[in-house]
Amino acid sequence: MVSSSVCEHVLARALSRGGTFAEIFIEDSRNFSMSLRDGRIENAALSRPYGAGVRVYDGLRSIYVYTCDVSESGLLRAADRAAAAVTDTPKSVGDIKLAERANADIHPVKTPFLSVEASRRAEILRKADKAARAVSSNIVQVSAGLLSREQHVLIANSEGLYTGDTRVYTRLLCSAVASDGKENQTGMRNPGALMGFELFDSRVDPEKTGHDAAQSAVTMLTAPYCAAGEMPVVIAGGFGGVIFHEACGHALEATSVAPGMSVFAGKLGQQIAAPCVTAIDDGTMPNEWGSENIDDEGTPTTRLVLIENGILRNYMVDRLNGRKMGMAPTGSARRENYTYAPTSRMRNTFIAPGHDDEDEMIRTMGDGLYAAQMGGGSVNPATGEFNFAVQEGYLVRDGKIVSPVRGASLIGKGEQILMRIDRVGQHMTMGQGMCGSLSGSVPTNVGQPTIRVSSLTVGGK
């Protein structure tokens, strides 16, 4: 993409007026998206996100300049603009000599998406659409989309690093609308992985994806509104893991810990969750949606135990916040693309399998809610307040699932919910999401076995 000698030149220019560290991130990607609605291919478009970001640390200040001009003169201009903003730090970095580092590819790709002929791509969408429509005559609309991204990155820094990575993502999006003429309900399934078109050989069955999305929508169409109140809640695995992601994960990112804004700042070694909770953030899981070989600062990705039997063990740390916190980076620095400076983010984040029986959890919960499919959520890391939408919920009466309910949401505070988890099942599954934060929207997996929370506020009507 750009030679090491050009990078050396650009890094030296970026540090010409001082600064303690400089980095170049160059991205050349191929994104392909294709969508089907009303049973016909509606859009198909190839795009080429391409650009570079130059970052300089001026003491503990981050200076970031990005441009879509990746020519040598464009990169030098970006370096000069970064250097011009340096004020605090005297020149301290010596000659920069870059050495190329190769990284082990732990996420091999078998079938590059763009090598697959168009008709086979379209076939995936048609299968999902057909299976969804077959569920019920109440299914009035199906939107199916295929997304593929092939991101080539090059990262070089003033400590001598010159390395690259290729990340290949494939994802199927399916949403179905059920209607009785007066009301609409939606259901969706969005499976994906860090792999090529082989996603559809092994992991994802487009027909099941379409069927499940439509089934959710149809189930919710006849469901009454969920009654509101405080009650025990059992949350199924897979995308149910969003609860840990929001209620706790974001507050363990150095972005909110370093400035002391997180409710979990200063609590390493302390109990922050019930003893049955062990939580892990792992970027090394082969071909998983949130995995990488290296992070966006070039640090090899890691498996990080966040919480061990309820005790807080680690934060997710990027290089700059690591300097502020006096901690080593954990391979957690990520960014949506070159238009963002990287910061600490989650990868594949999940509650580890426990010892409890899933049937027993429901049988002994009394009256409450079973959240079979979760939607998205959000959190305020400073207060810990979170909220999640329950996409498919069921009313539980006296330990038995009675009927589906719609419109439920779960709210509360992170510190409380972690302490109130009283059951953790034995089989962990994951779901795919796009997580939005300071450095943009990045692919992340959320996961957990089925868990039970002894008491949560359920919002409804």
Add this chain to the structure above:
Amino acid sequence: MELNTFISRLFSAAEAAGIAPAEAACSQSDSFRVRVRRGELEDYQVSENAGLTLRGRVNGRIGTASTQALTEESIPLLIQGVLESAALIETDEQDDILPPDDSYASVCNDSEAVTALTAEQKIALAREIDEKLRSDDPRLTPDTCAVATGEETFTLKNTLGLDLSHHSNMIYAMANVVARDGEHAATDYETRWGYGLDAIDAETLAESCKRESLMKLEAGRMKSGAYPVVIKNSAMGDLLATFCGVFSADNVQKGLSLLAGREGETIASASVTLTDDPLMPMGMASCPFDREGAATHTKHILENGVLKTLLHNRKTAKKAGCKTTGNAAGAGRVAPTNLFFKPGKLTQEELLANLGDGLFLTEVTGLHAGANPVSGDFSLLSRGYEIKGGKIVRAVEEFTVAGNFYQLLKDITDVGSDLLFETSPIGSPSVLVKSLSVAGA
């Protein structure tokens, strides 16, 4: 490569490949952002960016491809992308590529005052806000504040003589404060935007941030039940932004909105008028043309509760047998420009007085998850104030407010005079609503 050179080479290559007509849409932007946290200039970011989309007709279908690299090697990539895309598309009605309209209105949403600002001036403003965020009150901690400016030039050219360009810019500032007192914590986040330093008063921004966060701090819980609610302008703007897709003819024609065939019917309370105004002077989303090059104009979507029109691009208009409303947003989609509920005469205090006993809803969060734009249902984590006899009794937190957007439109009984575009082209005044469901303690 210079943009005009790139486009003319691209059009030649398109013609040679049998792509006719062809159209290029290009956005070129410059941005600046500085963030200050407790005296430290923490983050400084500048950029120069561009993105170009080529669309073109091949064998009756229109293909699309885009790039950020305006370089020689992008040209064959775009051409190949359009050919492949056109071969895949199966829909009959597509965004068309047409000659220019007869005339275009002129509208301005940029200012020399923004372009002329130096980095030093913007840093000084951020430092001033940070300074004013500090307080002797031990419960208050300033988090961050930021000042940003952006400039964008959007260019739309096609091989049928269309050649349009529009420049916009703005300055934006935000401040964020955390208040803590024992077990209680609350944050407040406020923004301001406009077209020069005079649009941002550091003092009022910081003071309002501090005041609001302290007011929220000692929050109780609302008892579950149905309440009449005053929805604050900023929160109502958030709801409108989330649900405005129901007025898109594209969504209606695809069964994703419940407004099919409802034009001319009363679907909202008589106090509701909703306007889409692409020609609003200094509006954030103002532009004399849409993404298809159609001339834009101002229209009421709802007028005194009656649905007057949906928003159309040429494709949806053709299908519905009407004219485009100039709301093409690219990729076949339809989107509003500057969209707002017409303000009424009542102040916020008068709205609360009319409310009597109920809830003053000031914040809704998690809209991407807790609101369903297709069904209209929402159930959202909220904050606000309990109101008795028209007066604030106490702050309330940890509750959800649930309802349905279509029903909400019917239940609006009063509209305030405090129209606000909270750093968004979608705005609203505060409104009084008959009833919403609260789930709390």
